[in-house]
Amino acid sequence: MATLEKAKLMNVDTNDTWDVLFNPKEYSVQKSVQWEPHKAPGLDTPEHEFTSGNPAILNVELFFDTYEEKKDVRTEHTEKILDLAVVNADKHRPPKVMFAWGGFKFTGFIESLTVRYTMFLPDGKPCRATANVSMKELLTAKEQLEKKPRNSPDHTKRRTLKTGETLALIAHEEYDDPAEWRRIADANGIMDPRDVKPGTVLTLPPIL
Secondary structure, rough: OEEEEOOOEEEEEOOOEOOOOOOOOOEEEEEEEEEEEEEOOOOOOOOOOOOEEEEEEEEEEEEOOOOOOOOOOHHHHHHHHOOOOOOOOOOOOOOOOOEEEEEEEEEEEEEEEEEEEEEEOOOEEEEEEEEEOOOOOOOOOHHHHHHHOOOOOOOOOEEEOOOOOOHOOOOOHHOHHHHHHHHHHHHHOOOOHOOOOOOOEEOOOOOO
16 A cells, blocks of 8 residues: 655745645645737737746645644644744745645745634634645746746847837837847838837847
8 A cells, every 4th residue: 555645834944844634635726927918000909928927826725633632733733834924033024835745846935824723622722723825936036947947048029119109218128228229120120210100019129
């Protein structure tokens, strides 16, 4: 018979790790991304440019029961979970947390936490509880690039020209050099940079 693997929670800041009392019945991971619409005259649907991904969100329900041992479930289990959502005096923030189970690892911070106490000992101490944990992914830019290296240096962007903007202004904002307006003009087949109408969707090529 295979050994039952226990789900684990880890305080990444201190490396303190502990098994959950009972493995969760399920967990969910939610991921969303942002695409910026660019209106183009004469088209039924705007073009969309990817801008950034949003952090993934993990939702998991954990169950604790110390009725048989006649112990307070708070001191045995739930206070450890609640501490993960409390500001650390040295770091001035709650700790970075990892949930791991069956090869799945999720690192982030606890965004919301609800602990419900549903059974009590004769002295009023709780002995059964359910914790609903919502974690938001937390990865540095370096960690993200190490996890998924970029295959191409191409960072082509699109931008819609607004009233009052010029190619030189956009070149200054995008390339830190107003003189790069010609690069934008060439990429978009623009002969006269003064004759570009607001609403025009411009391709902004990378400087390689």
